[in-house]
Structures are given as structure tokens and as C-alpha cells.
Amino acid sequence: MLSWSVIEYSAKYEAAEELSHLGWICGENSNNTPNEQHCWMGPKDIDYPRAVTECHQGCSDLAAEMAAALAAASIVFKDDKSYAEKLVHGAITLFKFSRDGRGRYSAAGSKAERLYN
Template identity: 45%
Template structure:
């Protein structure tokens, strides 16, 4: 009985992600009362792709797309798939099918993912400023399908926290998608580009500072934790020792969380730095 309820809890929790999907929804969409939305997001605001910033997931009860918490949520989902893949499979559940890719495809639109060096990242779509009296995501509480107000796009020219978190997301997802070699490599390339941005000495600032659309809602207090988080997941995805060296350097200064154990794959000598597990 306990196991039955654990599966049900997972299914219901997973639906909270599906319910929040933005953009063009798949034909097999499981939420009958949700339809396509936000199809003009970023169309006239972005420089990288003609697709604009359509897709991804809305946050909480409003229609804002906050890229920082969206990225963290998807990294955690990837982690659960990596750690419990066989249990998911044995119960006929593949949570990354479609759900992961709706997020990773979207994040690849938020920076020039075809480049190896970037100078900006789109950090948010929609939102509201405190005290706002114009139509926006907080003065107009409505179904995303009915949005008819302007949705501003925020861009960050610096932000090691945002870039490090997004790098972790793409790196973790690249492991989930290893059965799709081309897509997995695309995610790794994007993660490495983002992490290089995060480590650029001229861009080592918090992405939220001074931005009235972000700071009151998802303010960041630092970026060293994202350095550790992003570097650890990149090491996990690539086996490149440069990343674990960065992780250990930052960890020696301030400590932190690391991805799950790779004892079965790498042996104990290489898992001392990656010793955290769900278990």
C-alpha cells in the first residue's frame, strides 16, 4: 500500500509540471483544459533565433517564466531520473519524455547556443514590478491562453548564478538523453558555453541585482554555489577533470552539495568528490 501511494504521489507531482507548460503543447497533452499559450513570447525581442522565447514552463500561479528557478527544478528532475531510472522504467514511467525536452529546448533559445562564447542570456519572460498598475502577470490573474498584455523580456549581460544553474540543467539533462547522442552532445555544448560565461571574470555578478522585475521575486544572494553545482554536473556529464577541479576549489572555500554517487561507474577514487546520493 505504501508503494502504491508513492507512485500516485509521483504521478500527481509530475502533473504540476505538465500543467505549467507554455508554448505549443504536444498532441498528447494530458491536461485537457490547457492549450497553446505565450506563442508571441520574445518574438520581437530576441536576437538569437526566429522562434523567440516560446515554450518552457510558467512559475507558480502567475504566467511569468523565471529561468533561474525553472532551471533548478529541471535539474532536480533529471537527478531523480538518473538515480531511479530502473524504478521509473519498471513502472512504465519515463518522466523525461517530452517534459525534459520542453525545458531544455526552451533554455537553448535563451542564449546563442550555436556559439562557444556568449555575452548575454535572456533571464525572464513576463513578470511585474512592485506597485504596477498596468496589465501584467500580477495585475491580471488569468489563464495563460488568454494573455493579451505586453510581456517584457529581461536580459542579463552578467550573472554567474543564472549561467551556472542553467549549465547544470543542460549537463544533467545530457545524461538523461544519452540514448539520443546528437541531442545529448548539443546539451553538453550549451552547458559548457554557459559555464564559460559564468566563469568570465567580467561577468561575475548576481543576475538579479538592480532588476526590478527579478530582485523582489527570485533574488540571488551569490553564485559560488552555482559554480559548484554547475561544475559538478559538467564533470558528471563529460568526465573532464577541469570541472571537478573547479568544484573542489570552490567547495574547499565554502562547501556545498554535489551530484549523486558514481561508484558503480567510476570507482571509489573518483567518487569521493561526488559522494552525495538520494539514498
């Protein structure tokens, strides 16, 4: 959604001098412990350990959402051709994965059910 807002309203971000700050958005949680549920930032700025959950099948909804986000971001960063191409490549890869491995990431019994249903 952030990428689409930049595509539609980049002049407003620029007028508010916020266009250069779009690499990260961060809030605080109740115990001031950083985690992905409360803090969005660029990977290079993450300085705390992160749990990783792998999904090899049955998470096509999540993969398709990620593909859409990468595709939208490629439009935002179109002036950086190399980076935009990496984003498009990732979007295509994730879209193929989502098409070939149908299933809900937040299906009953999954670790993600608690956060995403």
C-alpha cells in the same frame, strides 16, 4: 533536479510508465494564463507569447545553474548522442559565460529580484 532524479531513479519512472512524460511538467496558475512560473514544458509545445529578459553580464549564478541543468540533462539523454552533445555544448558555453561575468542575476534593482530572491 528533474534530470538528477531520472539519473538516480530511472527504473522507478519506467515502472510507473512516466519516463516518456519527462519532456514537460505543467501546473495551473490562478487565472489559467500560461507562464514560466507555473508551467514547464518543452519549447516546441509552448504556444503562447513569452517575455524574454536578456542578461549580458552579472548573472553568473543563473548561467551556472543553467549549465548544471544542461549537463545533467545530457546524461539523461545520453542514448541520443546528437542531442546530448548539444546539451554538453550549451553547458560548456554557459559555464564559460558564468566564469567570465560574475554577478547575481537577482541583485537588488533587477527585474529578476522579485521572482528569484
